[in-house]
Amino acid sequence: MTIAPETVHAAKSSLRWAVSDVLTIARRNMLAIVRIPTALVFSVLQPIMFVLLFRYIFGAGAITVNAPGGYVNYLIPGIIVQTTIFGAVGTAIGLAEDLQRGLIERFRALPMARMAVLAGRTVSDLGRNILVLVIITLVGFAVGFRPHGGVVNYIFACLITLLFAYCLSWGFAYVGLAAPNSEAAQAMTFPLIFPLTFASGIFVQVSSMPGWLQPFATYQPVSEVTKAVRYLMDGANPLVPSAGNSIWVAILWSVGLIALLGPLATAKYKKVA
Amino acid sequence: MSDFAVEAHAIVRTFNDGDVQALKGVSLQVPRGEVFGLLGPNGSGKTTMVRILSTILSPTSGSATVDGFDVVKHPDEVRRRIGLAGQYATVDENLTGLENLRMIGSLNHLEKSYVIARAKELLGEFGLSDAANRNVKTYSGGMRRRLDLGAALVANPPILFLDEPTTGLDPQSRQDLWTIIENLVEGGTTVLLTTQYLEEADRLCKQLVVLDKGAIIAEGTSQELKTRLGATVLSLTFHTTGDAARGVELIRSVSAKPANVEGTVVELTVEGGPAAAADALRRLDAAAITLAGLTLREPSLDDVFLSLTGHKTEDETAPNSDVVTTKRKARAQ
Incomplete structure (x- = not known):
């Protein structure tokens, strides 16, 4: 032991250390995404499959929408919202796994910021979502997506998507912490994920759904976010209907969700970890 | 500090x-x-x-x-x-x-x-x-x-x-x-x-x-505990459970601690292993009881527990009578 420990504890404020801890955990999670083949398939390949599935199989005639630019211009903004929300499943699985393996317990014996495990997980999933958005954008353009909203609006749309997915991921963090293991965590997310993404305006127009489903499908947050994203991405096209207040509604939903789900997940974390 | x-x-x-x-x-x-x-x-x-x-x-x-x-x-x-x-x-x-x-x-x-x-x-x-x-x-x-x-x-x-x-x-x-x-x-x-x-x-x-x-x-x-425990475990395997039951009565006085009987196997915690083994063999020989096996070994945690608590580590039930268990516990405390 040649180096004295007293000299090496770096002097930073506790807030800066907390940020450093979050980034350390986030970096570690990102590395896992790259190194576990199944995780990589889950986060990257699956969204591409969805694009191809809806563009060339369901979208080749089975689904018709009354939208300018054809179905592909309707689909890609929706897929962007859908894949970022599906990403939250990874938040639940990752936390359940860390808990199961005792890593979170080990972290508890370190002088790190306690919340860094939770925050680091949601931040790394945000990072993965950014990667997925870039990929979907590229794949989208390759299959014929031609938005008219301009670059600035496109980026704004992506930011709204990321904000909403990030806020929602705290709810899935709660699921991951409540689940007995990672398999259960995955199973528990499906009853949440499917109604949110499929009973929405992501793939089809809500007006084509049965009447009893339409109120939910119209006003649930994912539909609002999708409307906002679609309007921003393709809004310069004069044929795209106005999104009304969707942009504000999407942001309000995001803020509301994290105000509710953040403390919920935090409380759960304190209880189990 | x-x-x-x-x-x-x-x-x-x-x-x-x-x-x-x-x-x-x-x-x-x-x-x-x-x-x-x-x-x-x-x-x-x-x-x-x-x-x-x-x-x-x-x-x-x-x-x-x-x-x-x-x-x-x-x-x-x-x-x-x-x-x-x-x-x-x-x-x-x-x-x-x-x-x-x-x-x-x-x-x-x-x-x-x-x-x-x-x-x-x-x-x-x-x-x-x-x-x-x-x-x-x-x-x-x-x-x-x-x-x-x-x-x-x-x-x-x-x-x-x-x-x-x-x-x-x-x-x-x-x-x-x-x-x-x-x-x-x-x-x-x-x-x-x-x-x-x-x-x-x-x-x-x-x-x-x-x-x-x-x-x-x-x-x-650990020395104190080992002294308290006795240094060696003498393990005798008999041919039949009947032999084991008879044998354990004959050799009980070889050790100050209670014997542990499981089927045909009798275990004793002893001090001075070889001498105790010879002593046990002499007594059994005199009664014409033959052995299927005999080993002397270092005490395991099981033996420590048996000695200190009267029960083994794995099972919760005491192998000996409840009286022995209680006495052992009382002594340990």
């Missing part, structure tokens, strides 16, 4: 709203610069004790200090002074060995340049230099334990908690870890170690306490 690296006073911990009492008032004092052993079978409360001392769990009642800091009131001060490693080597499988150490170093809030130097130093010391840039997924069990221990040492903590560090390891890996632990203590580190192995406690620990069902049933140096 206190002479003791770790002090615990009447620690009680219950689970499930008091239904399960994992610790029933455990007090201990760990002197600085030596290995202190917490010996006990599965479920005796060893791990719960370590989790409390390393601030992972809070005690239901009682208090504890580590390096003078209260584990409940000043957990961060405690965390800066301890390292924790153990049976469930909680290293990250998806990272390399080096990345694991760097992550723990960073979460210990150490300078980056120091962490890199320290990580390389530790990987070298623990024979992991060649595997430093390989994913931990490819590591053997022994390598994982060494890396886990390395992670606990990145911050160079004065106090180390090792929770069953060698459980499930092959003999060579176990030897390697023992040597590492001995070197650490030579360098001034205090180690609190839990183990199920008497051999391990005997080799490493200056002082130890024996835990059973959440309470300390014996404490002292």
